[in-house]
Amino acid sequence: DTGSAAATPEQYDIQYLTPVSLGTPPQILNLDFDSGSSDLWVFSSETPASQVKGQAQYNPSKSSTSKEVSGATWDISYGDGSSSSGNVYTDVVNVGNATFAGQAVETAQQVSSSFTSDTNNDGLLGLAFSTINTVQPEQQKTFFDNIRDDLDSPVWTADLKHNEPGTYNFGFIDDSLYTGKIAYTDVDSSDGFWMITLDSYSVGSSTSNLSSRAFHHRPSTFPSPSDSASTPLTGIADTGTTLALLPDSVCTEYYSQVSSAANSQTAGGYVFDCDATLPDFTYTVGSTTITIPGEYINYAPVDTTGEQCFGGIQSDADIGFSIFGDIALKAAFVVFEDDGSSPRLGFAQK
């Protein structure tokens, strides 16, 4: 079995939506594939009308193959403060022709206001590890965990793009989607996430790194360079997070190269003049180097005046690890591999 479906970005690539078929006859909903969580939940006939604003709704009573999971409930809270909760059914779920007949479909009986106002998002399809699925009393499996053994290969891949549709594939690696070689790194899934350590990062061209300059007489006031060219970054690959949330030290180093940049309390992060030229941000996995173009990091205007723009790199606010969200992932072809025992992440240029 294999599957292939489009990942279509909303404005500013704030999120990517992918059509998913649920039930019999098929009910198509556009879901946010989220490698940072593990619940497949949908707007449904059970969601109060006051909390629905245009979203498509899954109606289990209109599906001849739906079965209620007796006594099961779910309740999830996301790092951005949003939340949802409800009941659970199993039904046929089809993603680009990869199909699983008994997938847990979590129907929302409550969604928080940010989901209500996100009018094109009909729900989430979690692709982190099933150990953090929130269904009680019997935890349920993610779509990938359910179909893994039926897939030609135990992988799914993300080819997200800037301002244009990309692709989520299941069960195969499409060699036409990348260049060079795929470099793999081991995943620590003990917290339920695709947690990895990037070998190094660098800001702008290498000359921006003091240690690479011929500073024979570096004034004592100069910071001894955090030789970023070999500083690792530990974090999770999260397709459901828009930005790249990195350590404060990396943010300081990056925005020190942008003369108009400031860390704004009111804007909630680093902002700069929209006409600023931003440096690239590069990270390495083994022998593969991924460069995020500076243009991608000029994320979006703060307001309608279009004077100040919000950065695509922001602080990880000391949550203890970085979050490599879409800003970081869309510059690469990413392989999420899990044979059930030793998960790995692969990165390639494209």
Ligand SMILES: O=C([C@@H]1CCCNC1)N1CCCCC1
């Ligand atoms: O809630 C989230 C994110 C929110 C955006 C969508 N992906 C999941 N988490 C990931 C980071 C650690 C805390 C949990």
